[in-house]
Amino acid sequence: MRDLFLSAALTALIPSVAWAAPDCSGPVVACKRAMPGALSLLTPGRVATIVIDARDEPGVARAATDLVADLKAVGGGDVRLARDVSGDATIIAGTLGHSAVIDALVTAGKLDVSGLAGQWEGYVEQVVDNPAPGIARALVIAGSDRRGTIFGLYDISAKVGVSPWTWWADVPARRHPILYLTAGRVADRPVVKYRGIFINDEEPGFGNWARTKLGGVNHLAYEKVFNLLLRSKANFIWPAMWGKSLWEDDPASAPLAQEMGVLLGTSHHEPMQRAQADWKREGSGPWDYTKNAAALRAFWRKGIERRGRAEDPVTIGMRGDGDEPMTEGTAIDLLQRIVRDQRKIIADVTKRPATETPQVWALYKEVQDYYDKGMRVPDDVTLLFADDNWGNIRRLPPIGARRAGGAGVYYHFDYVGGPRNYKWLDTNAIPRVWQQMRMADDYGADRLWIVNVGDLKPMEYPISFFLDMAWNPKRMGLAAMQAYPARWASEQFGASHGAEIGTLLTRYGQLASRRKPELIDATTYGYTDGEWARVLGEWNALDAQARRVGPTLAAGLKDAYYELVLHRIEAMTNLHRLYEAVAANRAAAQAGDAAKARRFAEAARGYFAQDAVIRRRYEVETAGGKWTSMMAQTHIGYTGWQQPDTDVMPALATIEKPLPLPPVAPKPPVRIAADAGRAVDGRGIRWQRVPGFTAEGAAMVATPNTVPVIERPGGDSPHIVYDVNWARGSPVTLGVVTAPGLDVRGGGKHRIAVSVDDGAPIILNLMEGETEERWGRSVIENRRAASTALPALSAGKHRVILWLVDPEVVVEEVTLSPL
Structure with a gap:
């Protein structure tokens, strides 16, 4: 039916x-x-x-x-x-x-x-x-x-x-x-069985807010969260876990979840319904199964006993203490023994076969190595694949594979870790979330979708999208995704404002996806070549547009508009103004213009102070001070992956003490928009144009993405033809820019092919030579690039052809650079 x-x-x-x-x-x-x-x-x-x-x-x-x-x-x-x-x-x-x-x-x-x-x-x-x-x-x-x-x-x-x-x-x-x-x-009815959020990295924002307003992260706070989930047609949560235990901090919280109908789980590194904080408080001996197995089994048994007859899915497996790897290398035999022992506990406590209790094995970070090297768990266990913490899914189940427990995805809108934390604002572009989760559904990962949402606020918009898509992923086709911003804005602000506010949300997502705010500084864009001016101009235009909309709304909508729309635009625009002013100050000092350097230094100090004013506007002046501490996350002054203790004013320059400018970038290549060519479908594959995928424009996506890899592109295989008028004869570098995706099939390749005129296709592997550093650069810049040197290209008209190889690759741009 x-x-x-x-x-x-x-x-x-x-x-x-x-x-x-x-x-x-x-x-x-x-x-x-x-x-x-x-x-x-x-x-x-x-x-x-x-x-x-x-x-x-x-x-x-x-x-x-x-x-x-x-x-x-x-x-x-x-x-x-x-x-x-x-x-x-x-x-x-x-x-x-x-x-x-x-x-x-x-x-x-x-x-x-x-x-x-x-x-x-x-x-x-x-x-x-x-x-x-x-x-x-x-x-x-x-x-x-x-x-x-x-x-x-x-x-x-x-x-x-x-x-x-x-x-x-x-x-x-x-x-x-x-x-x-x-x-x-x-x-x-829903398609994805378990749909929910993970409140994580919740200090200082959510935690301080809850303690100030509700006396703690207690049942009063969770009642509000549970209500939000049910109103959003979601059913599942991994609760806050930084030094917290939903079960022990307030004994009323877990029964409340059961009463309301919300399913409780524990995160990827907290097995058997036990919070990490439970072990810190009650555990005896090391968190090490080779040395302390009896104590760990007793600890886990209490978690299953505490769960009672609930429907809650149980996380199994084990990572190291404090969300670290369990061992050096991959100890498959050890982890398989842990899983067997955990399932025996589940069966003993429930008095039913372990197969009748839903279980989840989270393939997060190094745990995926166990899976890649052949470890398997019983068929009834859900395999929870994960992204790379930056919105790029690492692996998906083999195409056509079916198991009783199914598969799912653990996704991130927020993260603490390398190459740098990103916790302050929503920086999640909906088209990219859509492309990744559509791929997950196409591969059959539809048992559990859960997303790390940090403090919950200000992730309202992407949370809604993620949960709405999870209800029925195929219903969220390309047209529905494109219509979503206006529809969601209409739900909050009324149909008469839906289109214009949806446009603001869309453009914000495009601009914010360029780079996380924690990764921006004065050297992010070139100052002398005008790149800073161009980027800041885009933010200033968006800020002005958002401010024009606000006064047209009814008075009762002002708080909601600030929380859901204006604050994030205002805050990011101000941050870009700050760093552009710092870049201008340093350029003036280098040029020996003391007055100009002082003027920009003063402007930068003003923008730094304005950042605190914006936080106060959110926490004190909006909604009668309801959101105290919710914007407490530091975000200015990072020197490594971890957040600074406080926001730090960037260093300013004087003529006497100039600071170095970044080197002048080489002449930019000729950039060709991904959708500027003639898309040619073939072999049952068609190209989809996804508007607004990046700040610069559309992306081209192959569908379906579950078709076999095209190892020998050419002839009737899918391709895109770009007509180029090359000004002068010279050798060239032909490049492709793509989304920073990963190889979800497990082959270590992420490929596209290029050719010119009647030349043979040249395959480019965007993951060739992949290292931690190369991956870090790809997520920092939110893009991957690969190129090949070609012999002399004569002046005149040419056809540059891009050929599909791995269907998961998302094309954003083609580039040509003279050598």
Whole structure:
């Protein structure tokens, strides 16, 4: 019945946008005017009643209570919760087998739940006539399980105009005292089974905020996080782990997750439902299975005992203490013994075969080496592949491989580690996230998607995208991804502002993806060649555009606009102004212009001070001071991979003490945009143009990316032809610039081929000679490049041809440089 669910889910990826459609088209869409067969949801002077069965799960009652509050916020009238249908009912919600009224409607043939029974987190929304005596019409929400019902309830909240970010980003409900739901039926369910976030690297931002506002990272904080997840149709979390234990810090947190329906896991280096902090507090002896196996087994057993009868997936395996490698080299026999012993503990404690408890083996960093060298775990265990901490997936399951436990991806929006931390702001361009996660889905990694989100704020926008895509990756096609910024902005700010704010978010992502702010300094771009002026000009233009939009918004949207849009633009623009002024100061000092050097030094000091003003604006002046400490992350003055203790003013120059300028860059090559040529499809492969992939423009992506590698490009194989008018005869270097991707197939190659005119294709391996340093440079610059020297190219017209070899390569640019 999968096709029924996919075809029946006719609402958009962000259902709450649909209410604003002028024609009120589609089933179960919120509409401001009556339509044939529509349900009157909100009417002044009439009570709206939501009915749930007292026998249903506690999480369902919580979600129904939230929907009551949401409808009150939207309509401003009287909305109540009832436990039976003896009186009026506007919405009837319940879980199959847990709600007498839902089961009765199914038995009577009034509610169509075909394909729902037995599904994971599926739900049906249907406007039903005469659902019970005295009720002319009601919306009925039926879930296949408790989360299915919960997601159906929150789906209505979103449709009527309550954002999932209503609390976390201060997005107010959109007021509509009169509101209808159109007739019809909607059915939906997720494709990725486990979908969630990892709150990590949470100090000093999230941690200090929670301690200041809620008394700690406790159940009060997690209640807000869990609510956000469920409103976003997510179900899974790795909790904060820097010196913290969700289970032990506040004994109310884990039961709250169980009550609300959120699944708890532990991170890639915290096996058996035990936090690293648990071992620091309770452990005896070294974290070393070769020396302390009995103590570790006893420690892990308590984690499984504490888990009880929950559905929570269990992380298995082992890394070293403090998220370090377990041993020198790859001790496969040891790790296999650890996994066997852990599974025995799981079976002993649960009194069921280990195969009946969901388990995850995280192939993070060096753990992937075990997998690459042949280590395997039982078929029921989920293989959680990882990116390189910078958004480039390292490995995926073999094409066509299927295992009972499936596979998933651990992704990063935030990271602590080399070549440098990036924790301060959202710098994640949606097209790149889309390309990587689409590839994961194509390869069959659809059991678990989890993303490291740092402090949670200010990652709101990419979190929404990641979780929305996880619900049904194939539904997030290229067109849907391109439409997403405007749709998401409409959900937060209303349809009348969606397009312009979506444009701001898109352009911000493009510019911010050039380089993480922690990696920027005065030497990042050339000053004397005008590169700094060009880059800063782009940021200044975006900042000006964002400031023009703000005053056009209703007063109630100001806080949300600052948190979700303006702050990140303002902060990054100011940072670029700071470093451009420092570069100008140093150039003036080198040139012997003391007055100019002093003027730019003063400007730089002003921008450095402005950075603190911007932080205060976020933490103190926005939302009544709700977000104290959330922007406490240092970001200016890095000298190595680790953050400085405080932001440090960059060194300034005087004539007496000039600072060196970076060497003048060689003359730039002729750059050809990836999409400037004629794309020629072939062998069942076609080229996709992905607009806005970089700050400079579009990228070209091959689809499907699961086809066999083309070892001998040429003839009818996919290629792109670029017409070039070369000004003078000379030898040239022909190069290709790509996204900084990795070889997900495990062959150590990431290749493209080039040729000129009728010449034979020359294969370039973008990962040739890969070292830690070369990889670091690729993620710092967010690009890979390879080139080949060609003999003399005559003046005149030529055809430069780019040939596909490895389908995962994403082409951003072709370059030609005279030798």
